[in-house]
Amino acid sequence: MADAPDSGAPIGSSELVESLDRTLSEFFETMLGEARCAVSAAEDDEAATLACVEVEARVELTGEALYGLRVATSWSVARAVAAGLLMESDPSGLQPEEVRDALGELANMLAGGLKTKLFDERGTWRLGTPQVAEVAPLNASPQSSWAEACPRHRESFAGGELCIQVLWSNAGAERLAA
């Protein structure tokens, strides 16, 4: 994982990393029945991984700021996640809508875990519903209105990778004031 610059976000990067680590471990062990396998920056070429991104799921947390938990990956890994969640032995039999829905649920569970472990101690936060979309590769599509709140996580799964980002924006305060 590459170090992110000091983002200025209200919740510290190290706390987010620690909570996301625990949440990811719980998800992999409970819902997929296997230990997670984090990818370190030294192990692989991050740019090559991010260039494979084809689909993302995002869940927003709105409070004193606006946060977004984003899971981005290739269709083949998203399909493998869906198959794992549904215990389907043949991922190719899954419909695209099932794959989108499963990726959204993954983002939803990770965002909910972060909210429980970290955000709920810090005031009132509202969890949004998952939004799933096809996307351009991450390194070709910078998030103009969002900043990374902590270093992105990369998890090895089914021969590919899941990229998990916690993003933030000042727009949360504006939304609450509106």
Next chain:
Amino acid sequence: MKKFLIVDDSATMRKIVMRVLRQADIQVGDVVEAGNGKEGLQALVADPEIGMVLSDINMPEMNGIDFVKAIRTRRDKTSLPVIMISTEGGEAMMQAAMDSGANGYVTKPFTPESIRSALEGFVG
């Protein structure tokens, strides 16, 4: 065996819940599905044989908390078991669910054991 109503805006999550119920060896009769609280209420009205409800909280149209409150306003549903299943595991949300009339609470991600524990006393 009781007829189950599973309420979640994610069809995938409804399938996962059914899969975990099987893994937990819980005796489940027929299963009715609904995508939000409003559809859940319609299902309960249409099918008086539903004897167990598992519901998500964070849903569009009508959330799980309002869904349980609406169930408890019906005189014929005051004792219908309702278990909430949510990604939110904070005490405030759990308390809100119990205050609204829920009988139990399971946090996602969940195991067959956590589902079985929440349903203990309500199903075989």
